[in-house]
Amino acid sequence: MRHIQVTIPTGKRRAVLESLDEEGIDYVVTDETSSRDYDAVVFFPVPTNAVEPVLDSLRNVGVAEESYTVVVDAETVASRQFDELQEEYATESVEEEQISRQELLTQANELTPAFSVFLAMTLISAVVATVGLLLDSPAVVVGSMVIAPLIGPALSTSIGTVVNDRDVFATGMRYQFVGVAGGIAAAAVVAWLIQSTLLVPPGIEITEIDEVSERIAPELLLLPVALGAGAAGVLSLATGFSIAIVGVMIAAALVPPMAAAGIALAWGLPVAALGSTVLVLVNLLGVNLAGLVTLRYLGYRPGSWFEISTAQRQFVKQIAVFVTVIVLLSMFLAGVTYTSYQISSFEETATQEAEAVLAEHDEATLLELTVEVRSGGAPLDASLDATEQIDVVVIEVGGPPGVYDEELISTLDTNINQHADERVAVQVRFVTTGEG
Template identity: 75%
Template sequence: MLDVLEEEGVEYVLTEEHGTREYDSIVSFPLPTNAVEPVLDSLQNVGIENDSYTVVTDAETVISRDFDELQQEHTTESVQDEEISRQELLTRAEELTPTYSVFFAMTLISSIVATVGLLLDSPAVVVGSMVIAPLIGPALSASIGTVVNDRDLFFKGLRYQFSGVLGGIVIAAIVAWLFQSMFLVPPGAELTEIDEVAERIAPELLLLPVALGAGIAGILSLATGFSVAIVGVMIAAALVPPMAAAGIALAWGMPAAALGSTVLVLVNLLGVNFAGLATLWYIGYRPDSGFGISIAQRRVFKQAAIFLAVILVLSLFLTGVTYSSYQMSAFEETATQESEAVLSEYDDAYLLEVDVQVREEGLPVDSSLDATQQIDAVVVEVGGPPGTYDAELIDTIDERINEQTTGDTAVQVRFVATGGNDAYLEGDEADVNNADADT
């Protein structure tokens, strides 16, 4: 052992020990962060791991000319300069992964808090649910276990992740159903009108980079020894709110919307694992033996291929939703332009708003259909002085908008008087209210 340290140019202190154990000496030596792994590997190659304890601790400051020279020798001006050893990486991954009972309980609590935050449409509460979610350890453990050829750690990470996601969706559905039953949520509340829920029950492809970025950032933070708390929140942001949204959609009896949120959770989960796996291999983590490296390499490529294939398949769903959302936005813009064109022929009438309403049972928007086939109604709000109501104007707007749709779309034209009487038209009926209106 001492010969290895001298060959590496490492200063050491040898202390004689007396005790009940069979070890009779302690060797202490300082190393730069990026030199820990190669030196430990060299010591293991001479059998030091078989008959000794190895303890790695952090030193705040080392003042030594020889240490400075050793540090310069291992400096590469890359991420490897800050990279902790493979042994430390495994230890940190285990430290970030609590016992299963604690992990599962904390995940369920975070899902419950996220459910409350989504139903309240409160971003602050949703962020709070992310902070308490213990997902970063299991999310990165599977990738670390694959790269360093630790199968137990790999399967432990997967078991934690998938059971946590399933449990989170189930508890969110139960809590949301209880809220409905206890009338804590207004009767008839529509999920599409709650922004925090709506963006997660009709997920788009642009949400995938969030998961990939979280996986890369998580590994870099863990591997370089920096705090992973903030990155843990980012990983939770990709998983916890969609889990809660899936449960809420189930409680509301919207299986298509629940499917959309569940697909988003799975894509994000696999995205975090794929990004973490690729980042670990790229920055150079390998098992401690040549034979293990070849096995790990095959497993890494196989695992990455599986993750990528499933992500691509599920992303087809997200791509369809994204395209349908684009179609819906384009149609809303067209409906607005058509309504403005009709109203331009009237001196006193002007457009206030165009609202395209999609059928709830059609969420997320079905990419196999034309987007306009899933429209429940197009509501056109027109402002003007009392007496602006005009049946011909209504028929013209209805006709112009339906020219842009597939089939017959319900168009509702609502008139809002600037003073005096209000008039509204919904479908084929006009309802005149004798009250002043705000413009």
């Protein structure tokens, strides 16, 4: 429920009160005694989803946007007339919980801090995420998401489009792209300092760190996370659900990949940095796309009939741009996903071949088989075939002393390479597991 206070311009009192009477709204009117061009102040309660249509109807009878209008939460309204009004606006859909267009813009603005504060918080978030990734600490990475103020600008962009407010749209886009660029730069600087001051072991392979490796080899399956975050963010904002929780989800799609891109740059891995940056951009655009579509589905439109056609054109244009760029960038992610699948399939096939060969040697047992790819442990270059990225297949064979067999090594090499398009190096390591 909402309680609304509206100042009535001089000469518009009768039209405003007649409009409220037609809506069946119970109201209280007081005279306006200031020297401004207002005749009275009217107070009235309405259901949450009635705020926008009621304010629009008042605007049609002469209450301009410059009029002093306040919308606040109302805990309880004891009025038979209000109960009837509430029944009139009651629905079985999400519309019953929707806030007005005016409240939506206000909340988006409140979630978007001053640019200096936004940038500082985003940089701090990226720095914390960088440390969390290098520590391989999920708890620290989650903490970095909590402090990232990314939800406001992300939702402002979508809201600005559907209500035809170009200033809100431009501000949201500027915040997001500057924040992403600044976050990657901050992560790169901090990662370089950590590496230079030997706060991590010299020669460490960052792709051996789980929290890092899964973000520098991004896959297409991560896109639904961003789409879900954008849709959930808009629904939360429009219905009053806990927006803070959804804000963490949006940050989860953006902050860790930003930090991973900076780490890859500091470690001199440009291809890995490119992969993480592509993931950030795809997620960023995915959040905006999902938010835009969800707002349109919920029925938000500009307040003026003259602006609706313009907003419609902007909506279609924005959707086309977002979808086109996402599709182009997703081609890279799709390549990485396919390459990852190929490498996993090759590893499974190699394991089966090794088990089959060792089954013919009673004393030899397969302990472990790993496939190592270039630059560490993840497929990074989607333009290459999977086997072109494999550096070596390492096979650990256990057995009693004397199990070492040149013929066994040759058989493993031959059988595994028959499944590779390019020749793959095979290393066999014998580990004594018993006494001969």
